[in-house]
Amino acid sequence: MKKVLLVGLGTMGTGHFFSHRTAAGSDLIAVCDVRYDMAKEKLTNFQSDTPLYDDMVKAIEDCRPDVVDIVTPTFTHAELAIKAMEMGCDVLCEKPMALTAAECERMIEASRRTGRRLMIAHVVRFMAPYMYLKSVIEGGKFGRLLRLDMKRISAIPRSSSDNWMQDDELSGGVILDLSIHDIDFARYMFGDPKKVSGLYYTQRDLTEYATADLTYDGFSVSVETGWYKAWIPFTCGYTAVFENGMVTAAGDDVFENGNKIELKPEMEELSIGSPCDTLDGYAREIQYFISRLESGGEFDASTPESSLGTVALCRKIIEVCDKI
Ligand SMILES: NC(=O)c1ccc[n+]([C@@H]2O[C@H](COP(=O)([O-])OP(=O)(O)OC[C@H]3O[C@@H](n4cnc5c(N)ncnc54)[C@H](O)[C@@H]3O)[C@@H](O)[C@H]2O)c1
Incomplete structure (x- = not known):
């Protein structure tokens, strides 16, 4: 303990x-x-x-x-x-x-x-739908990945203390705070992209949203993110199209070629090489952290160097996006 x-x-x-x-x-x-x-x-x-x-x-x-x-x-x-x-x-x-x-x-x-x-x-690295996607990409179940679309949007967060999240100087804005989940997953899986481009739209009190394209050798990843004034539910998911099939996720639900599949902890265990007796990503990341402390093993599912690289990539995306 x-x-x-x-x-x-x-x-x-x-x-x-x-x-x-x-x-x-x-x-x-x-x-x-x-x-x-x-x-x-x-x-x-x-x-x-x-x-x-x-x-x-x-x-x-x-x-x-x-x-x-x-x-x-x-x-x-x-x-x-x-x-x-x-x-x-x-x-x-x-x-x-x-x-x-x-x-x-x-x-x-x-x-x-x-x-x-x-x-x-x-x-996200410890969430079942993303761990499953990792295992499909690496295991080659549907062949080569051609395209990955990732999305994460919500209402403007208003519960943060002193509203720090709405101050770009304090939070980094929607790309560094929210889209980072998907940008980090892309970088965790594929490393730094060859090229990045995108759009970043800010109209304070109405919306702050961004779309970015990350180009890799032979495939591309798109990320979409946004905070909106309207009360909209938190929405996230992905569409991954391969040579021989498609995997999609909407929240916690995962579909293969349109058919919902049941995720089992043992399928995902392969993804981080650590027991997964809970499907809750937050508990799982804590459990993983503690188990690696106890074993003395590396945090290979989340090294600090990779987290640094993700912050650097988010900053690059913010810099190169066309501001509209
Ligand atoms: N992984 C996720 O899904 C996820 C979701 C939301 C937020 N976050 C991240 O979690 C962090 C916190 O976000 P939040 O939405 O909970 O913000 P928040 O403002 O709701 O909560 C932060 C809390 O920290 C306290 N605090 C501030 N400075 C402190 C200090 N020096 N010592 C002790 N307490 C201090 C504040 O009083 C506040 O209660 C951010 O980095 C955010 O990006 C992650």
Whole structure:
């Protein structure tokens, strides 16, 4: 078991709070949030007596966790992760790793200097439909991949603390915050594209959306993302067309040539080389992180260097997109 301190009990941190209960090997011993009263009320509602702090350093000094799980706004990731590693903790940190490649490099340097382990929580790599797609691409079930379309859109997120997510300086905007899931999956699977191009449309309070094309040798990947003013449900999925067939996903549902298939944990296990006794991607990424800490194995399903590369690719896409 690893003793875990969860830092950040906002929108995503609440999800992590419950995933730590599901993930084998995790012992959540304390929570920290600078909005102490908000977090206290949440813990009361969850009928939890988990100790609560408003300062990460104090929480680490008091509780001596093995692991710090950072689920705070993106602009705080680098400083908190580096501090936690310097204080002797292994760190799991939400995506994006940080706002810039330079900050990511500082995090990797801190991991090397302190000898503490660092993994970025790219949950899509641990989600069943994407793990399944990985196994189809690598196993060659339908032959060569010709085209992959990925999509991820939602209403404008309004629940972030002080609305930091709507400030590009703090969140990086919709490409770095939301589309990163699909851009990261493409890069995880295929590496850096030969060419990128795209469109980026921003009209504050109405929408911020982007489409980007990533060109690889012999196939291409398109990503579409957007935050919209209208209340629309969170929608994500993909269409992968191969020489001999097609795999599509809509949310958690996966179809082969139009026929829904049932995903089984053992089919996906191959994808990360680690047991998958839960289908919840968030619990699975935590479980994977802890199992690799315990075995001393590499985080080969999510190395910090690959997370740095993803931030760099997102930044490149933002730079080259035609702004409309
Ligand atoms: N993987 C996913 O599916 C997913 C989904 C949403 C958000 N995220 C990521 O999770 C991170 C958090 O996003 P969110 O939507 O939960 O934001 P949020 O604003 O809802 O929550 C962040 C929480 O961190 C707290 N906080 C800020 N600074 C702190 C500090 N120094 N110490 C302790 N607590 C601090 C805030 O008070 C807040 O409660 C972001 O990096 C975001 O990109 C990931």
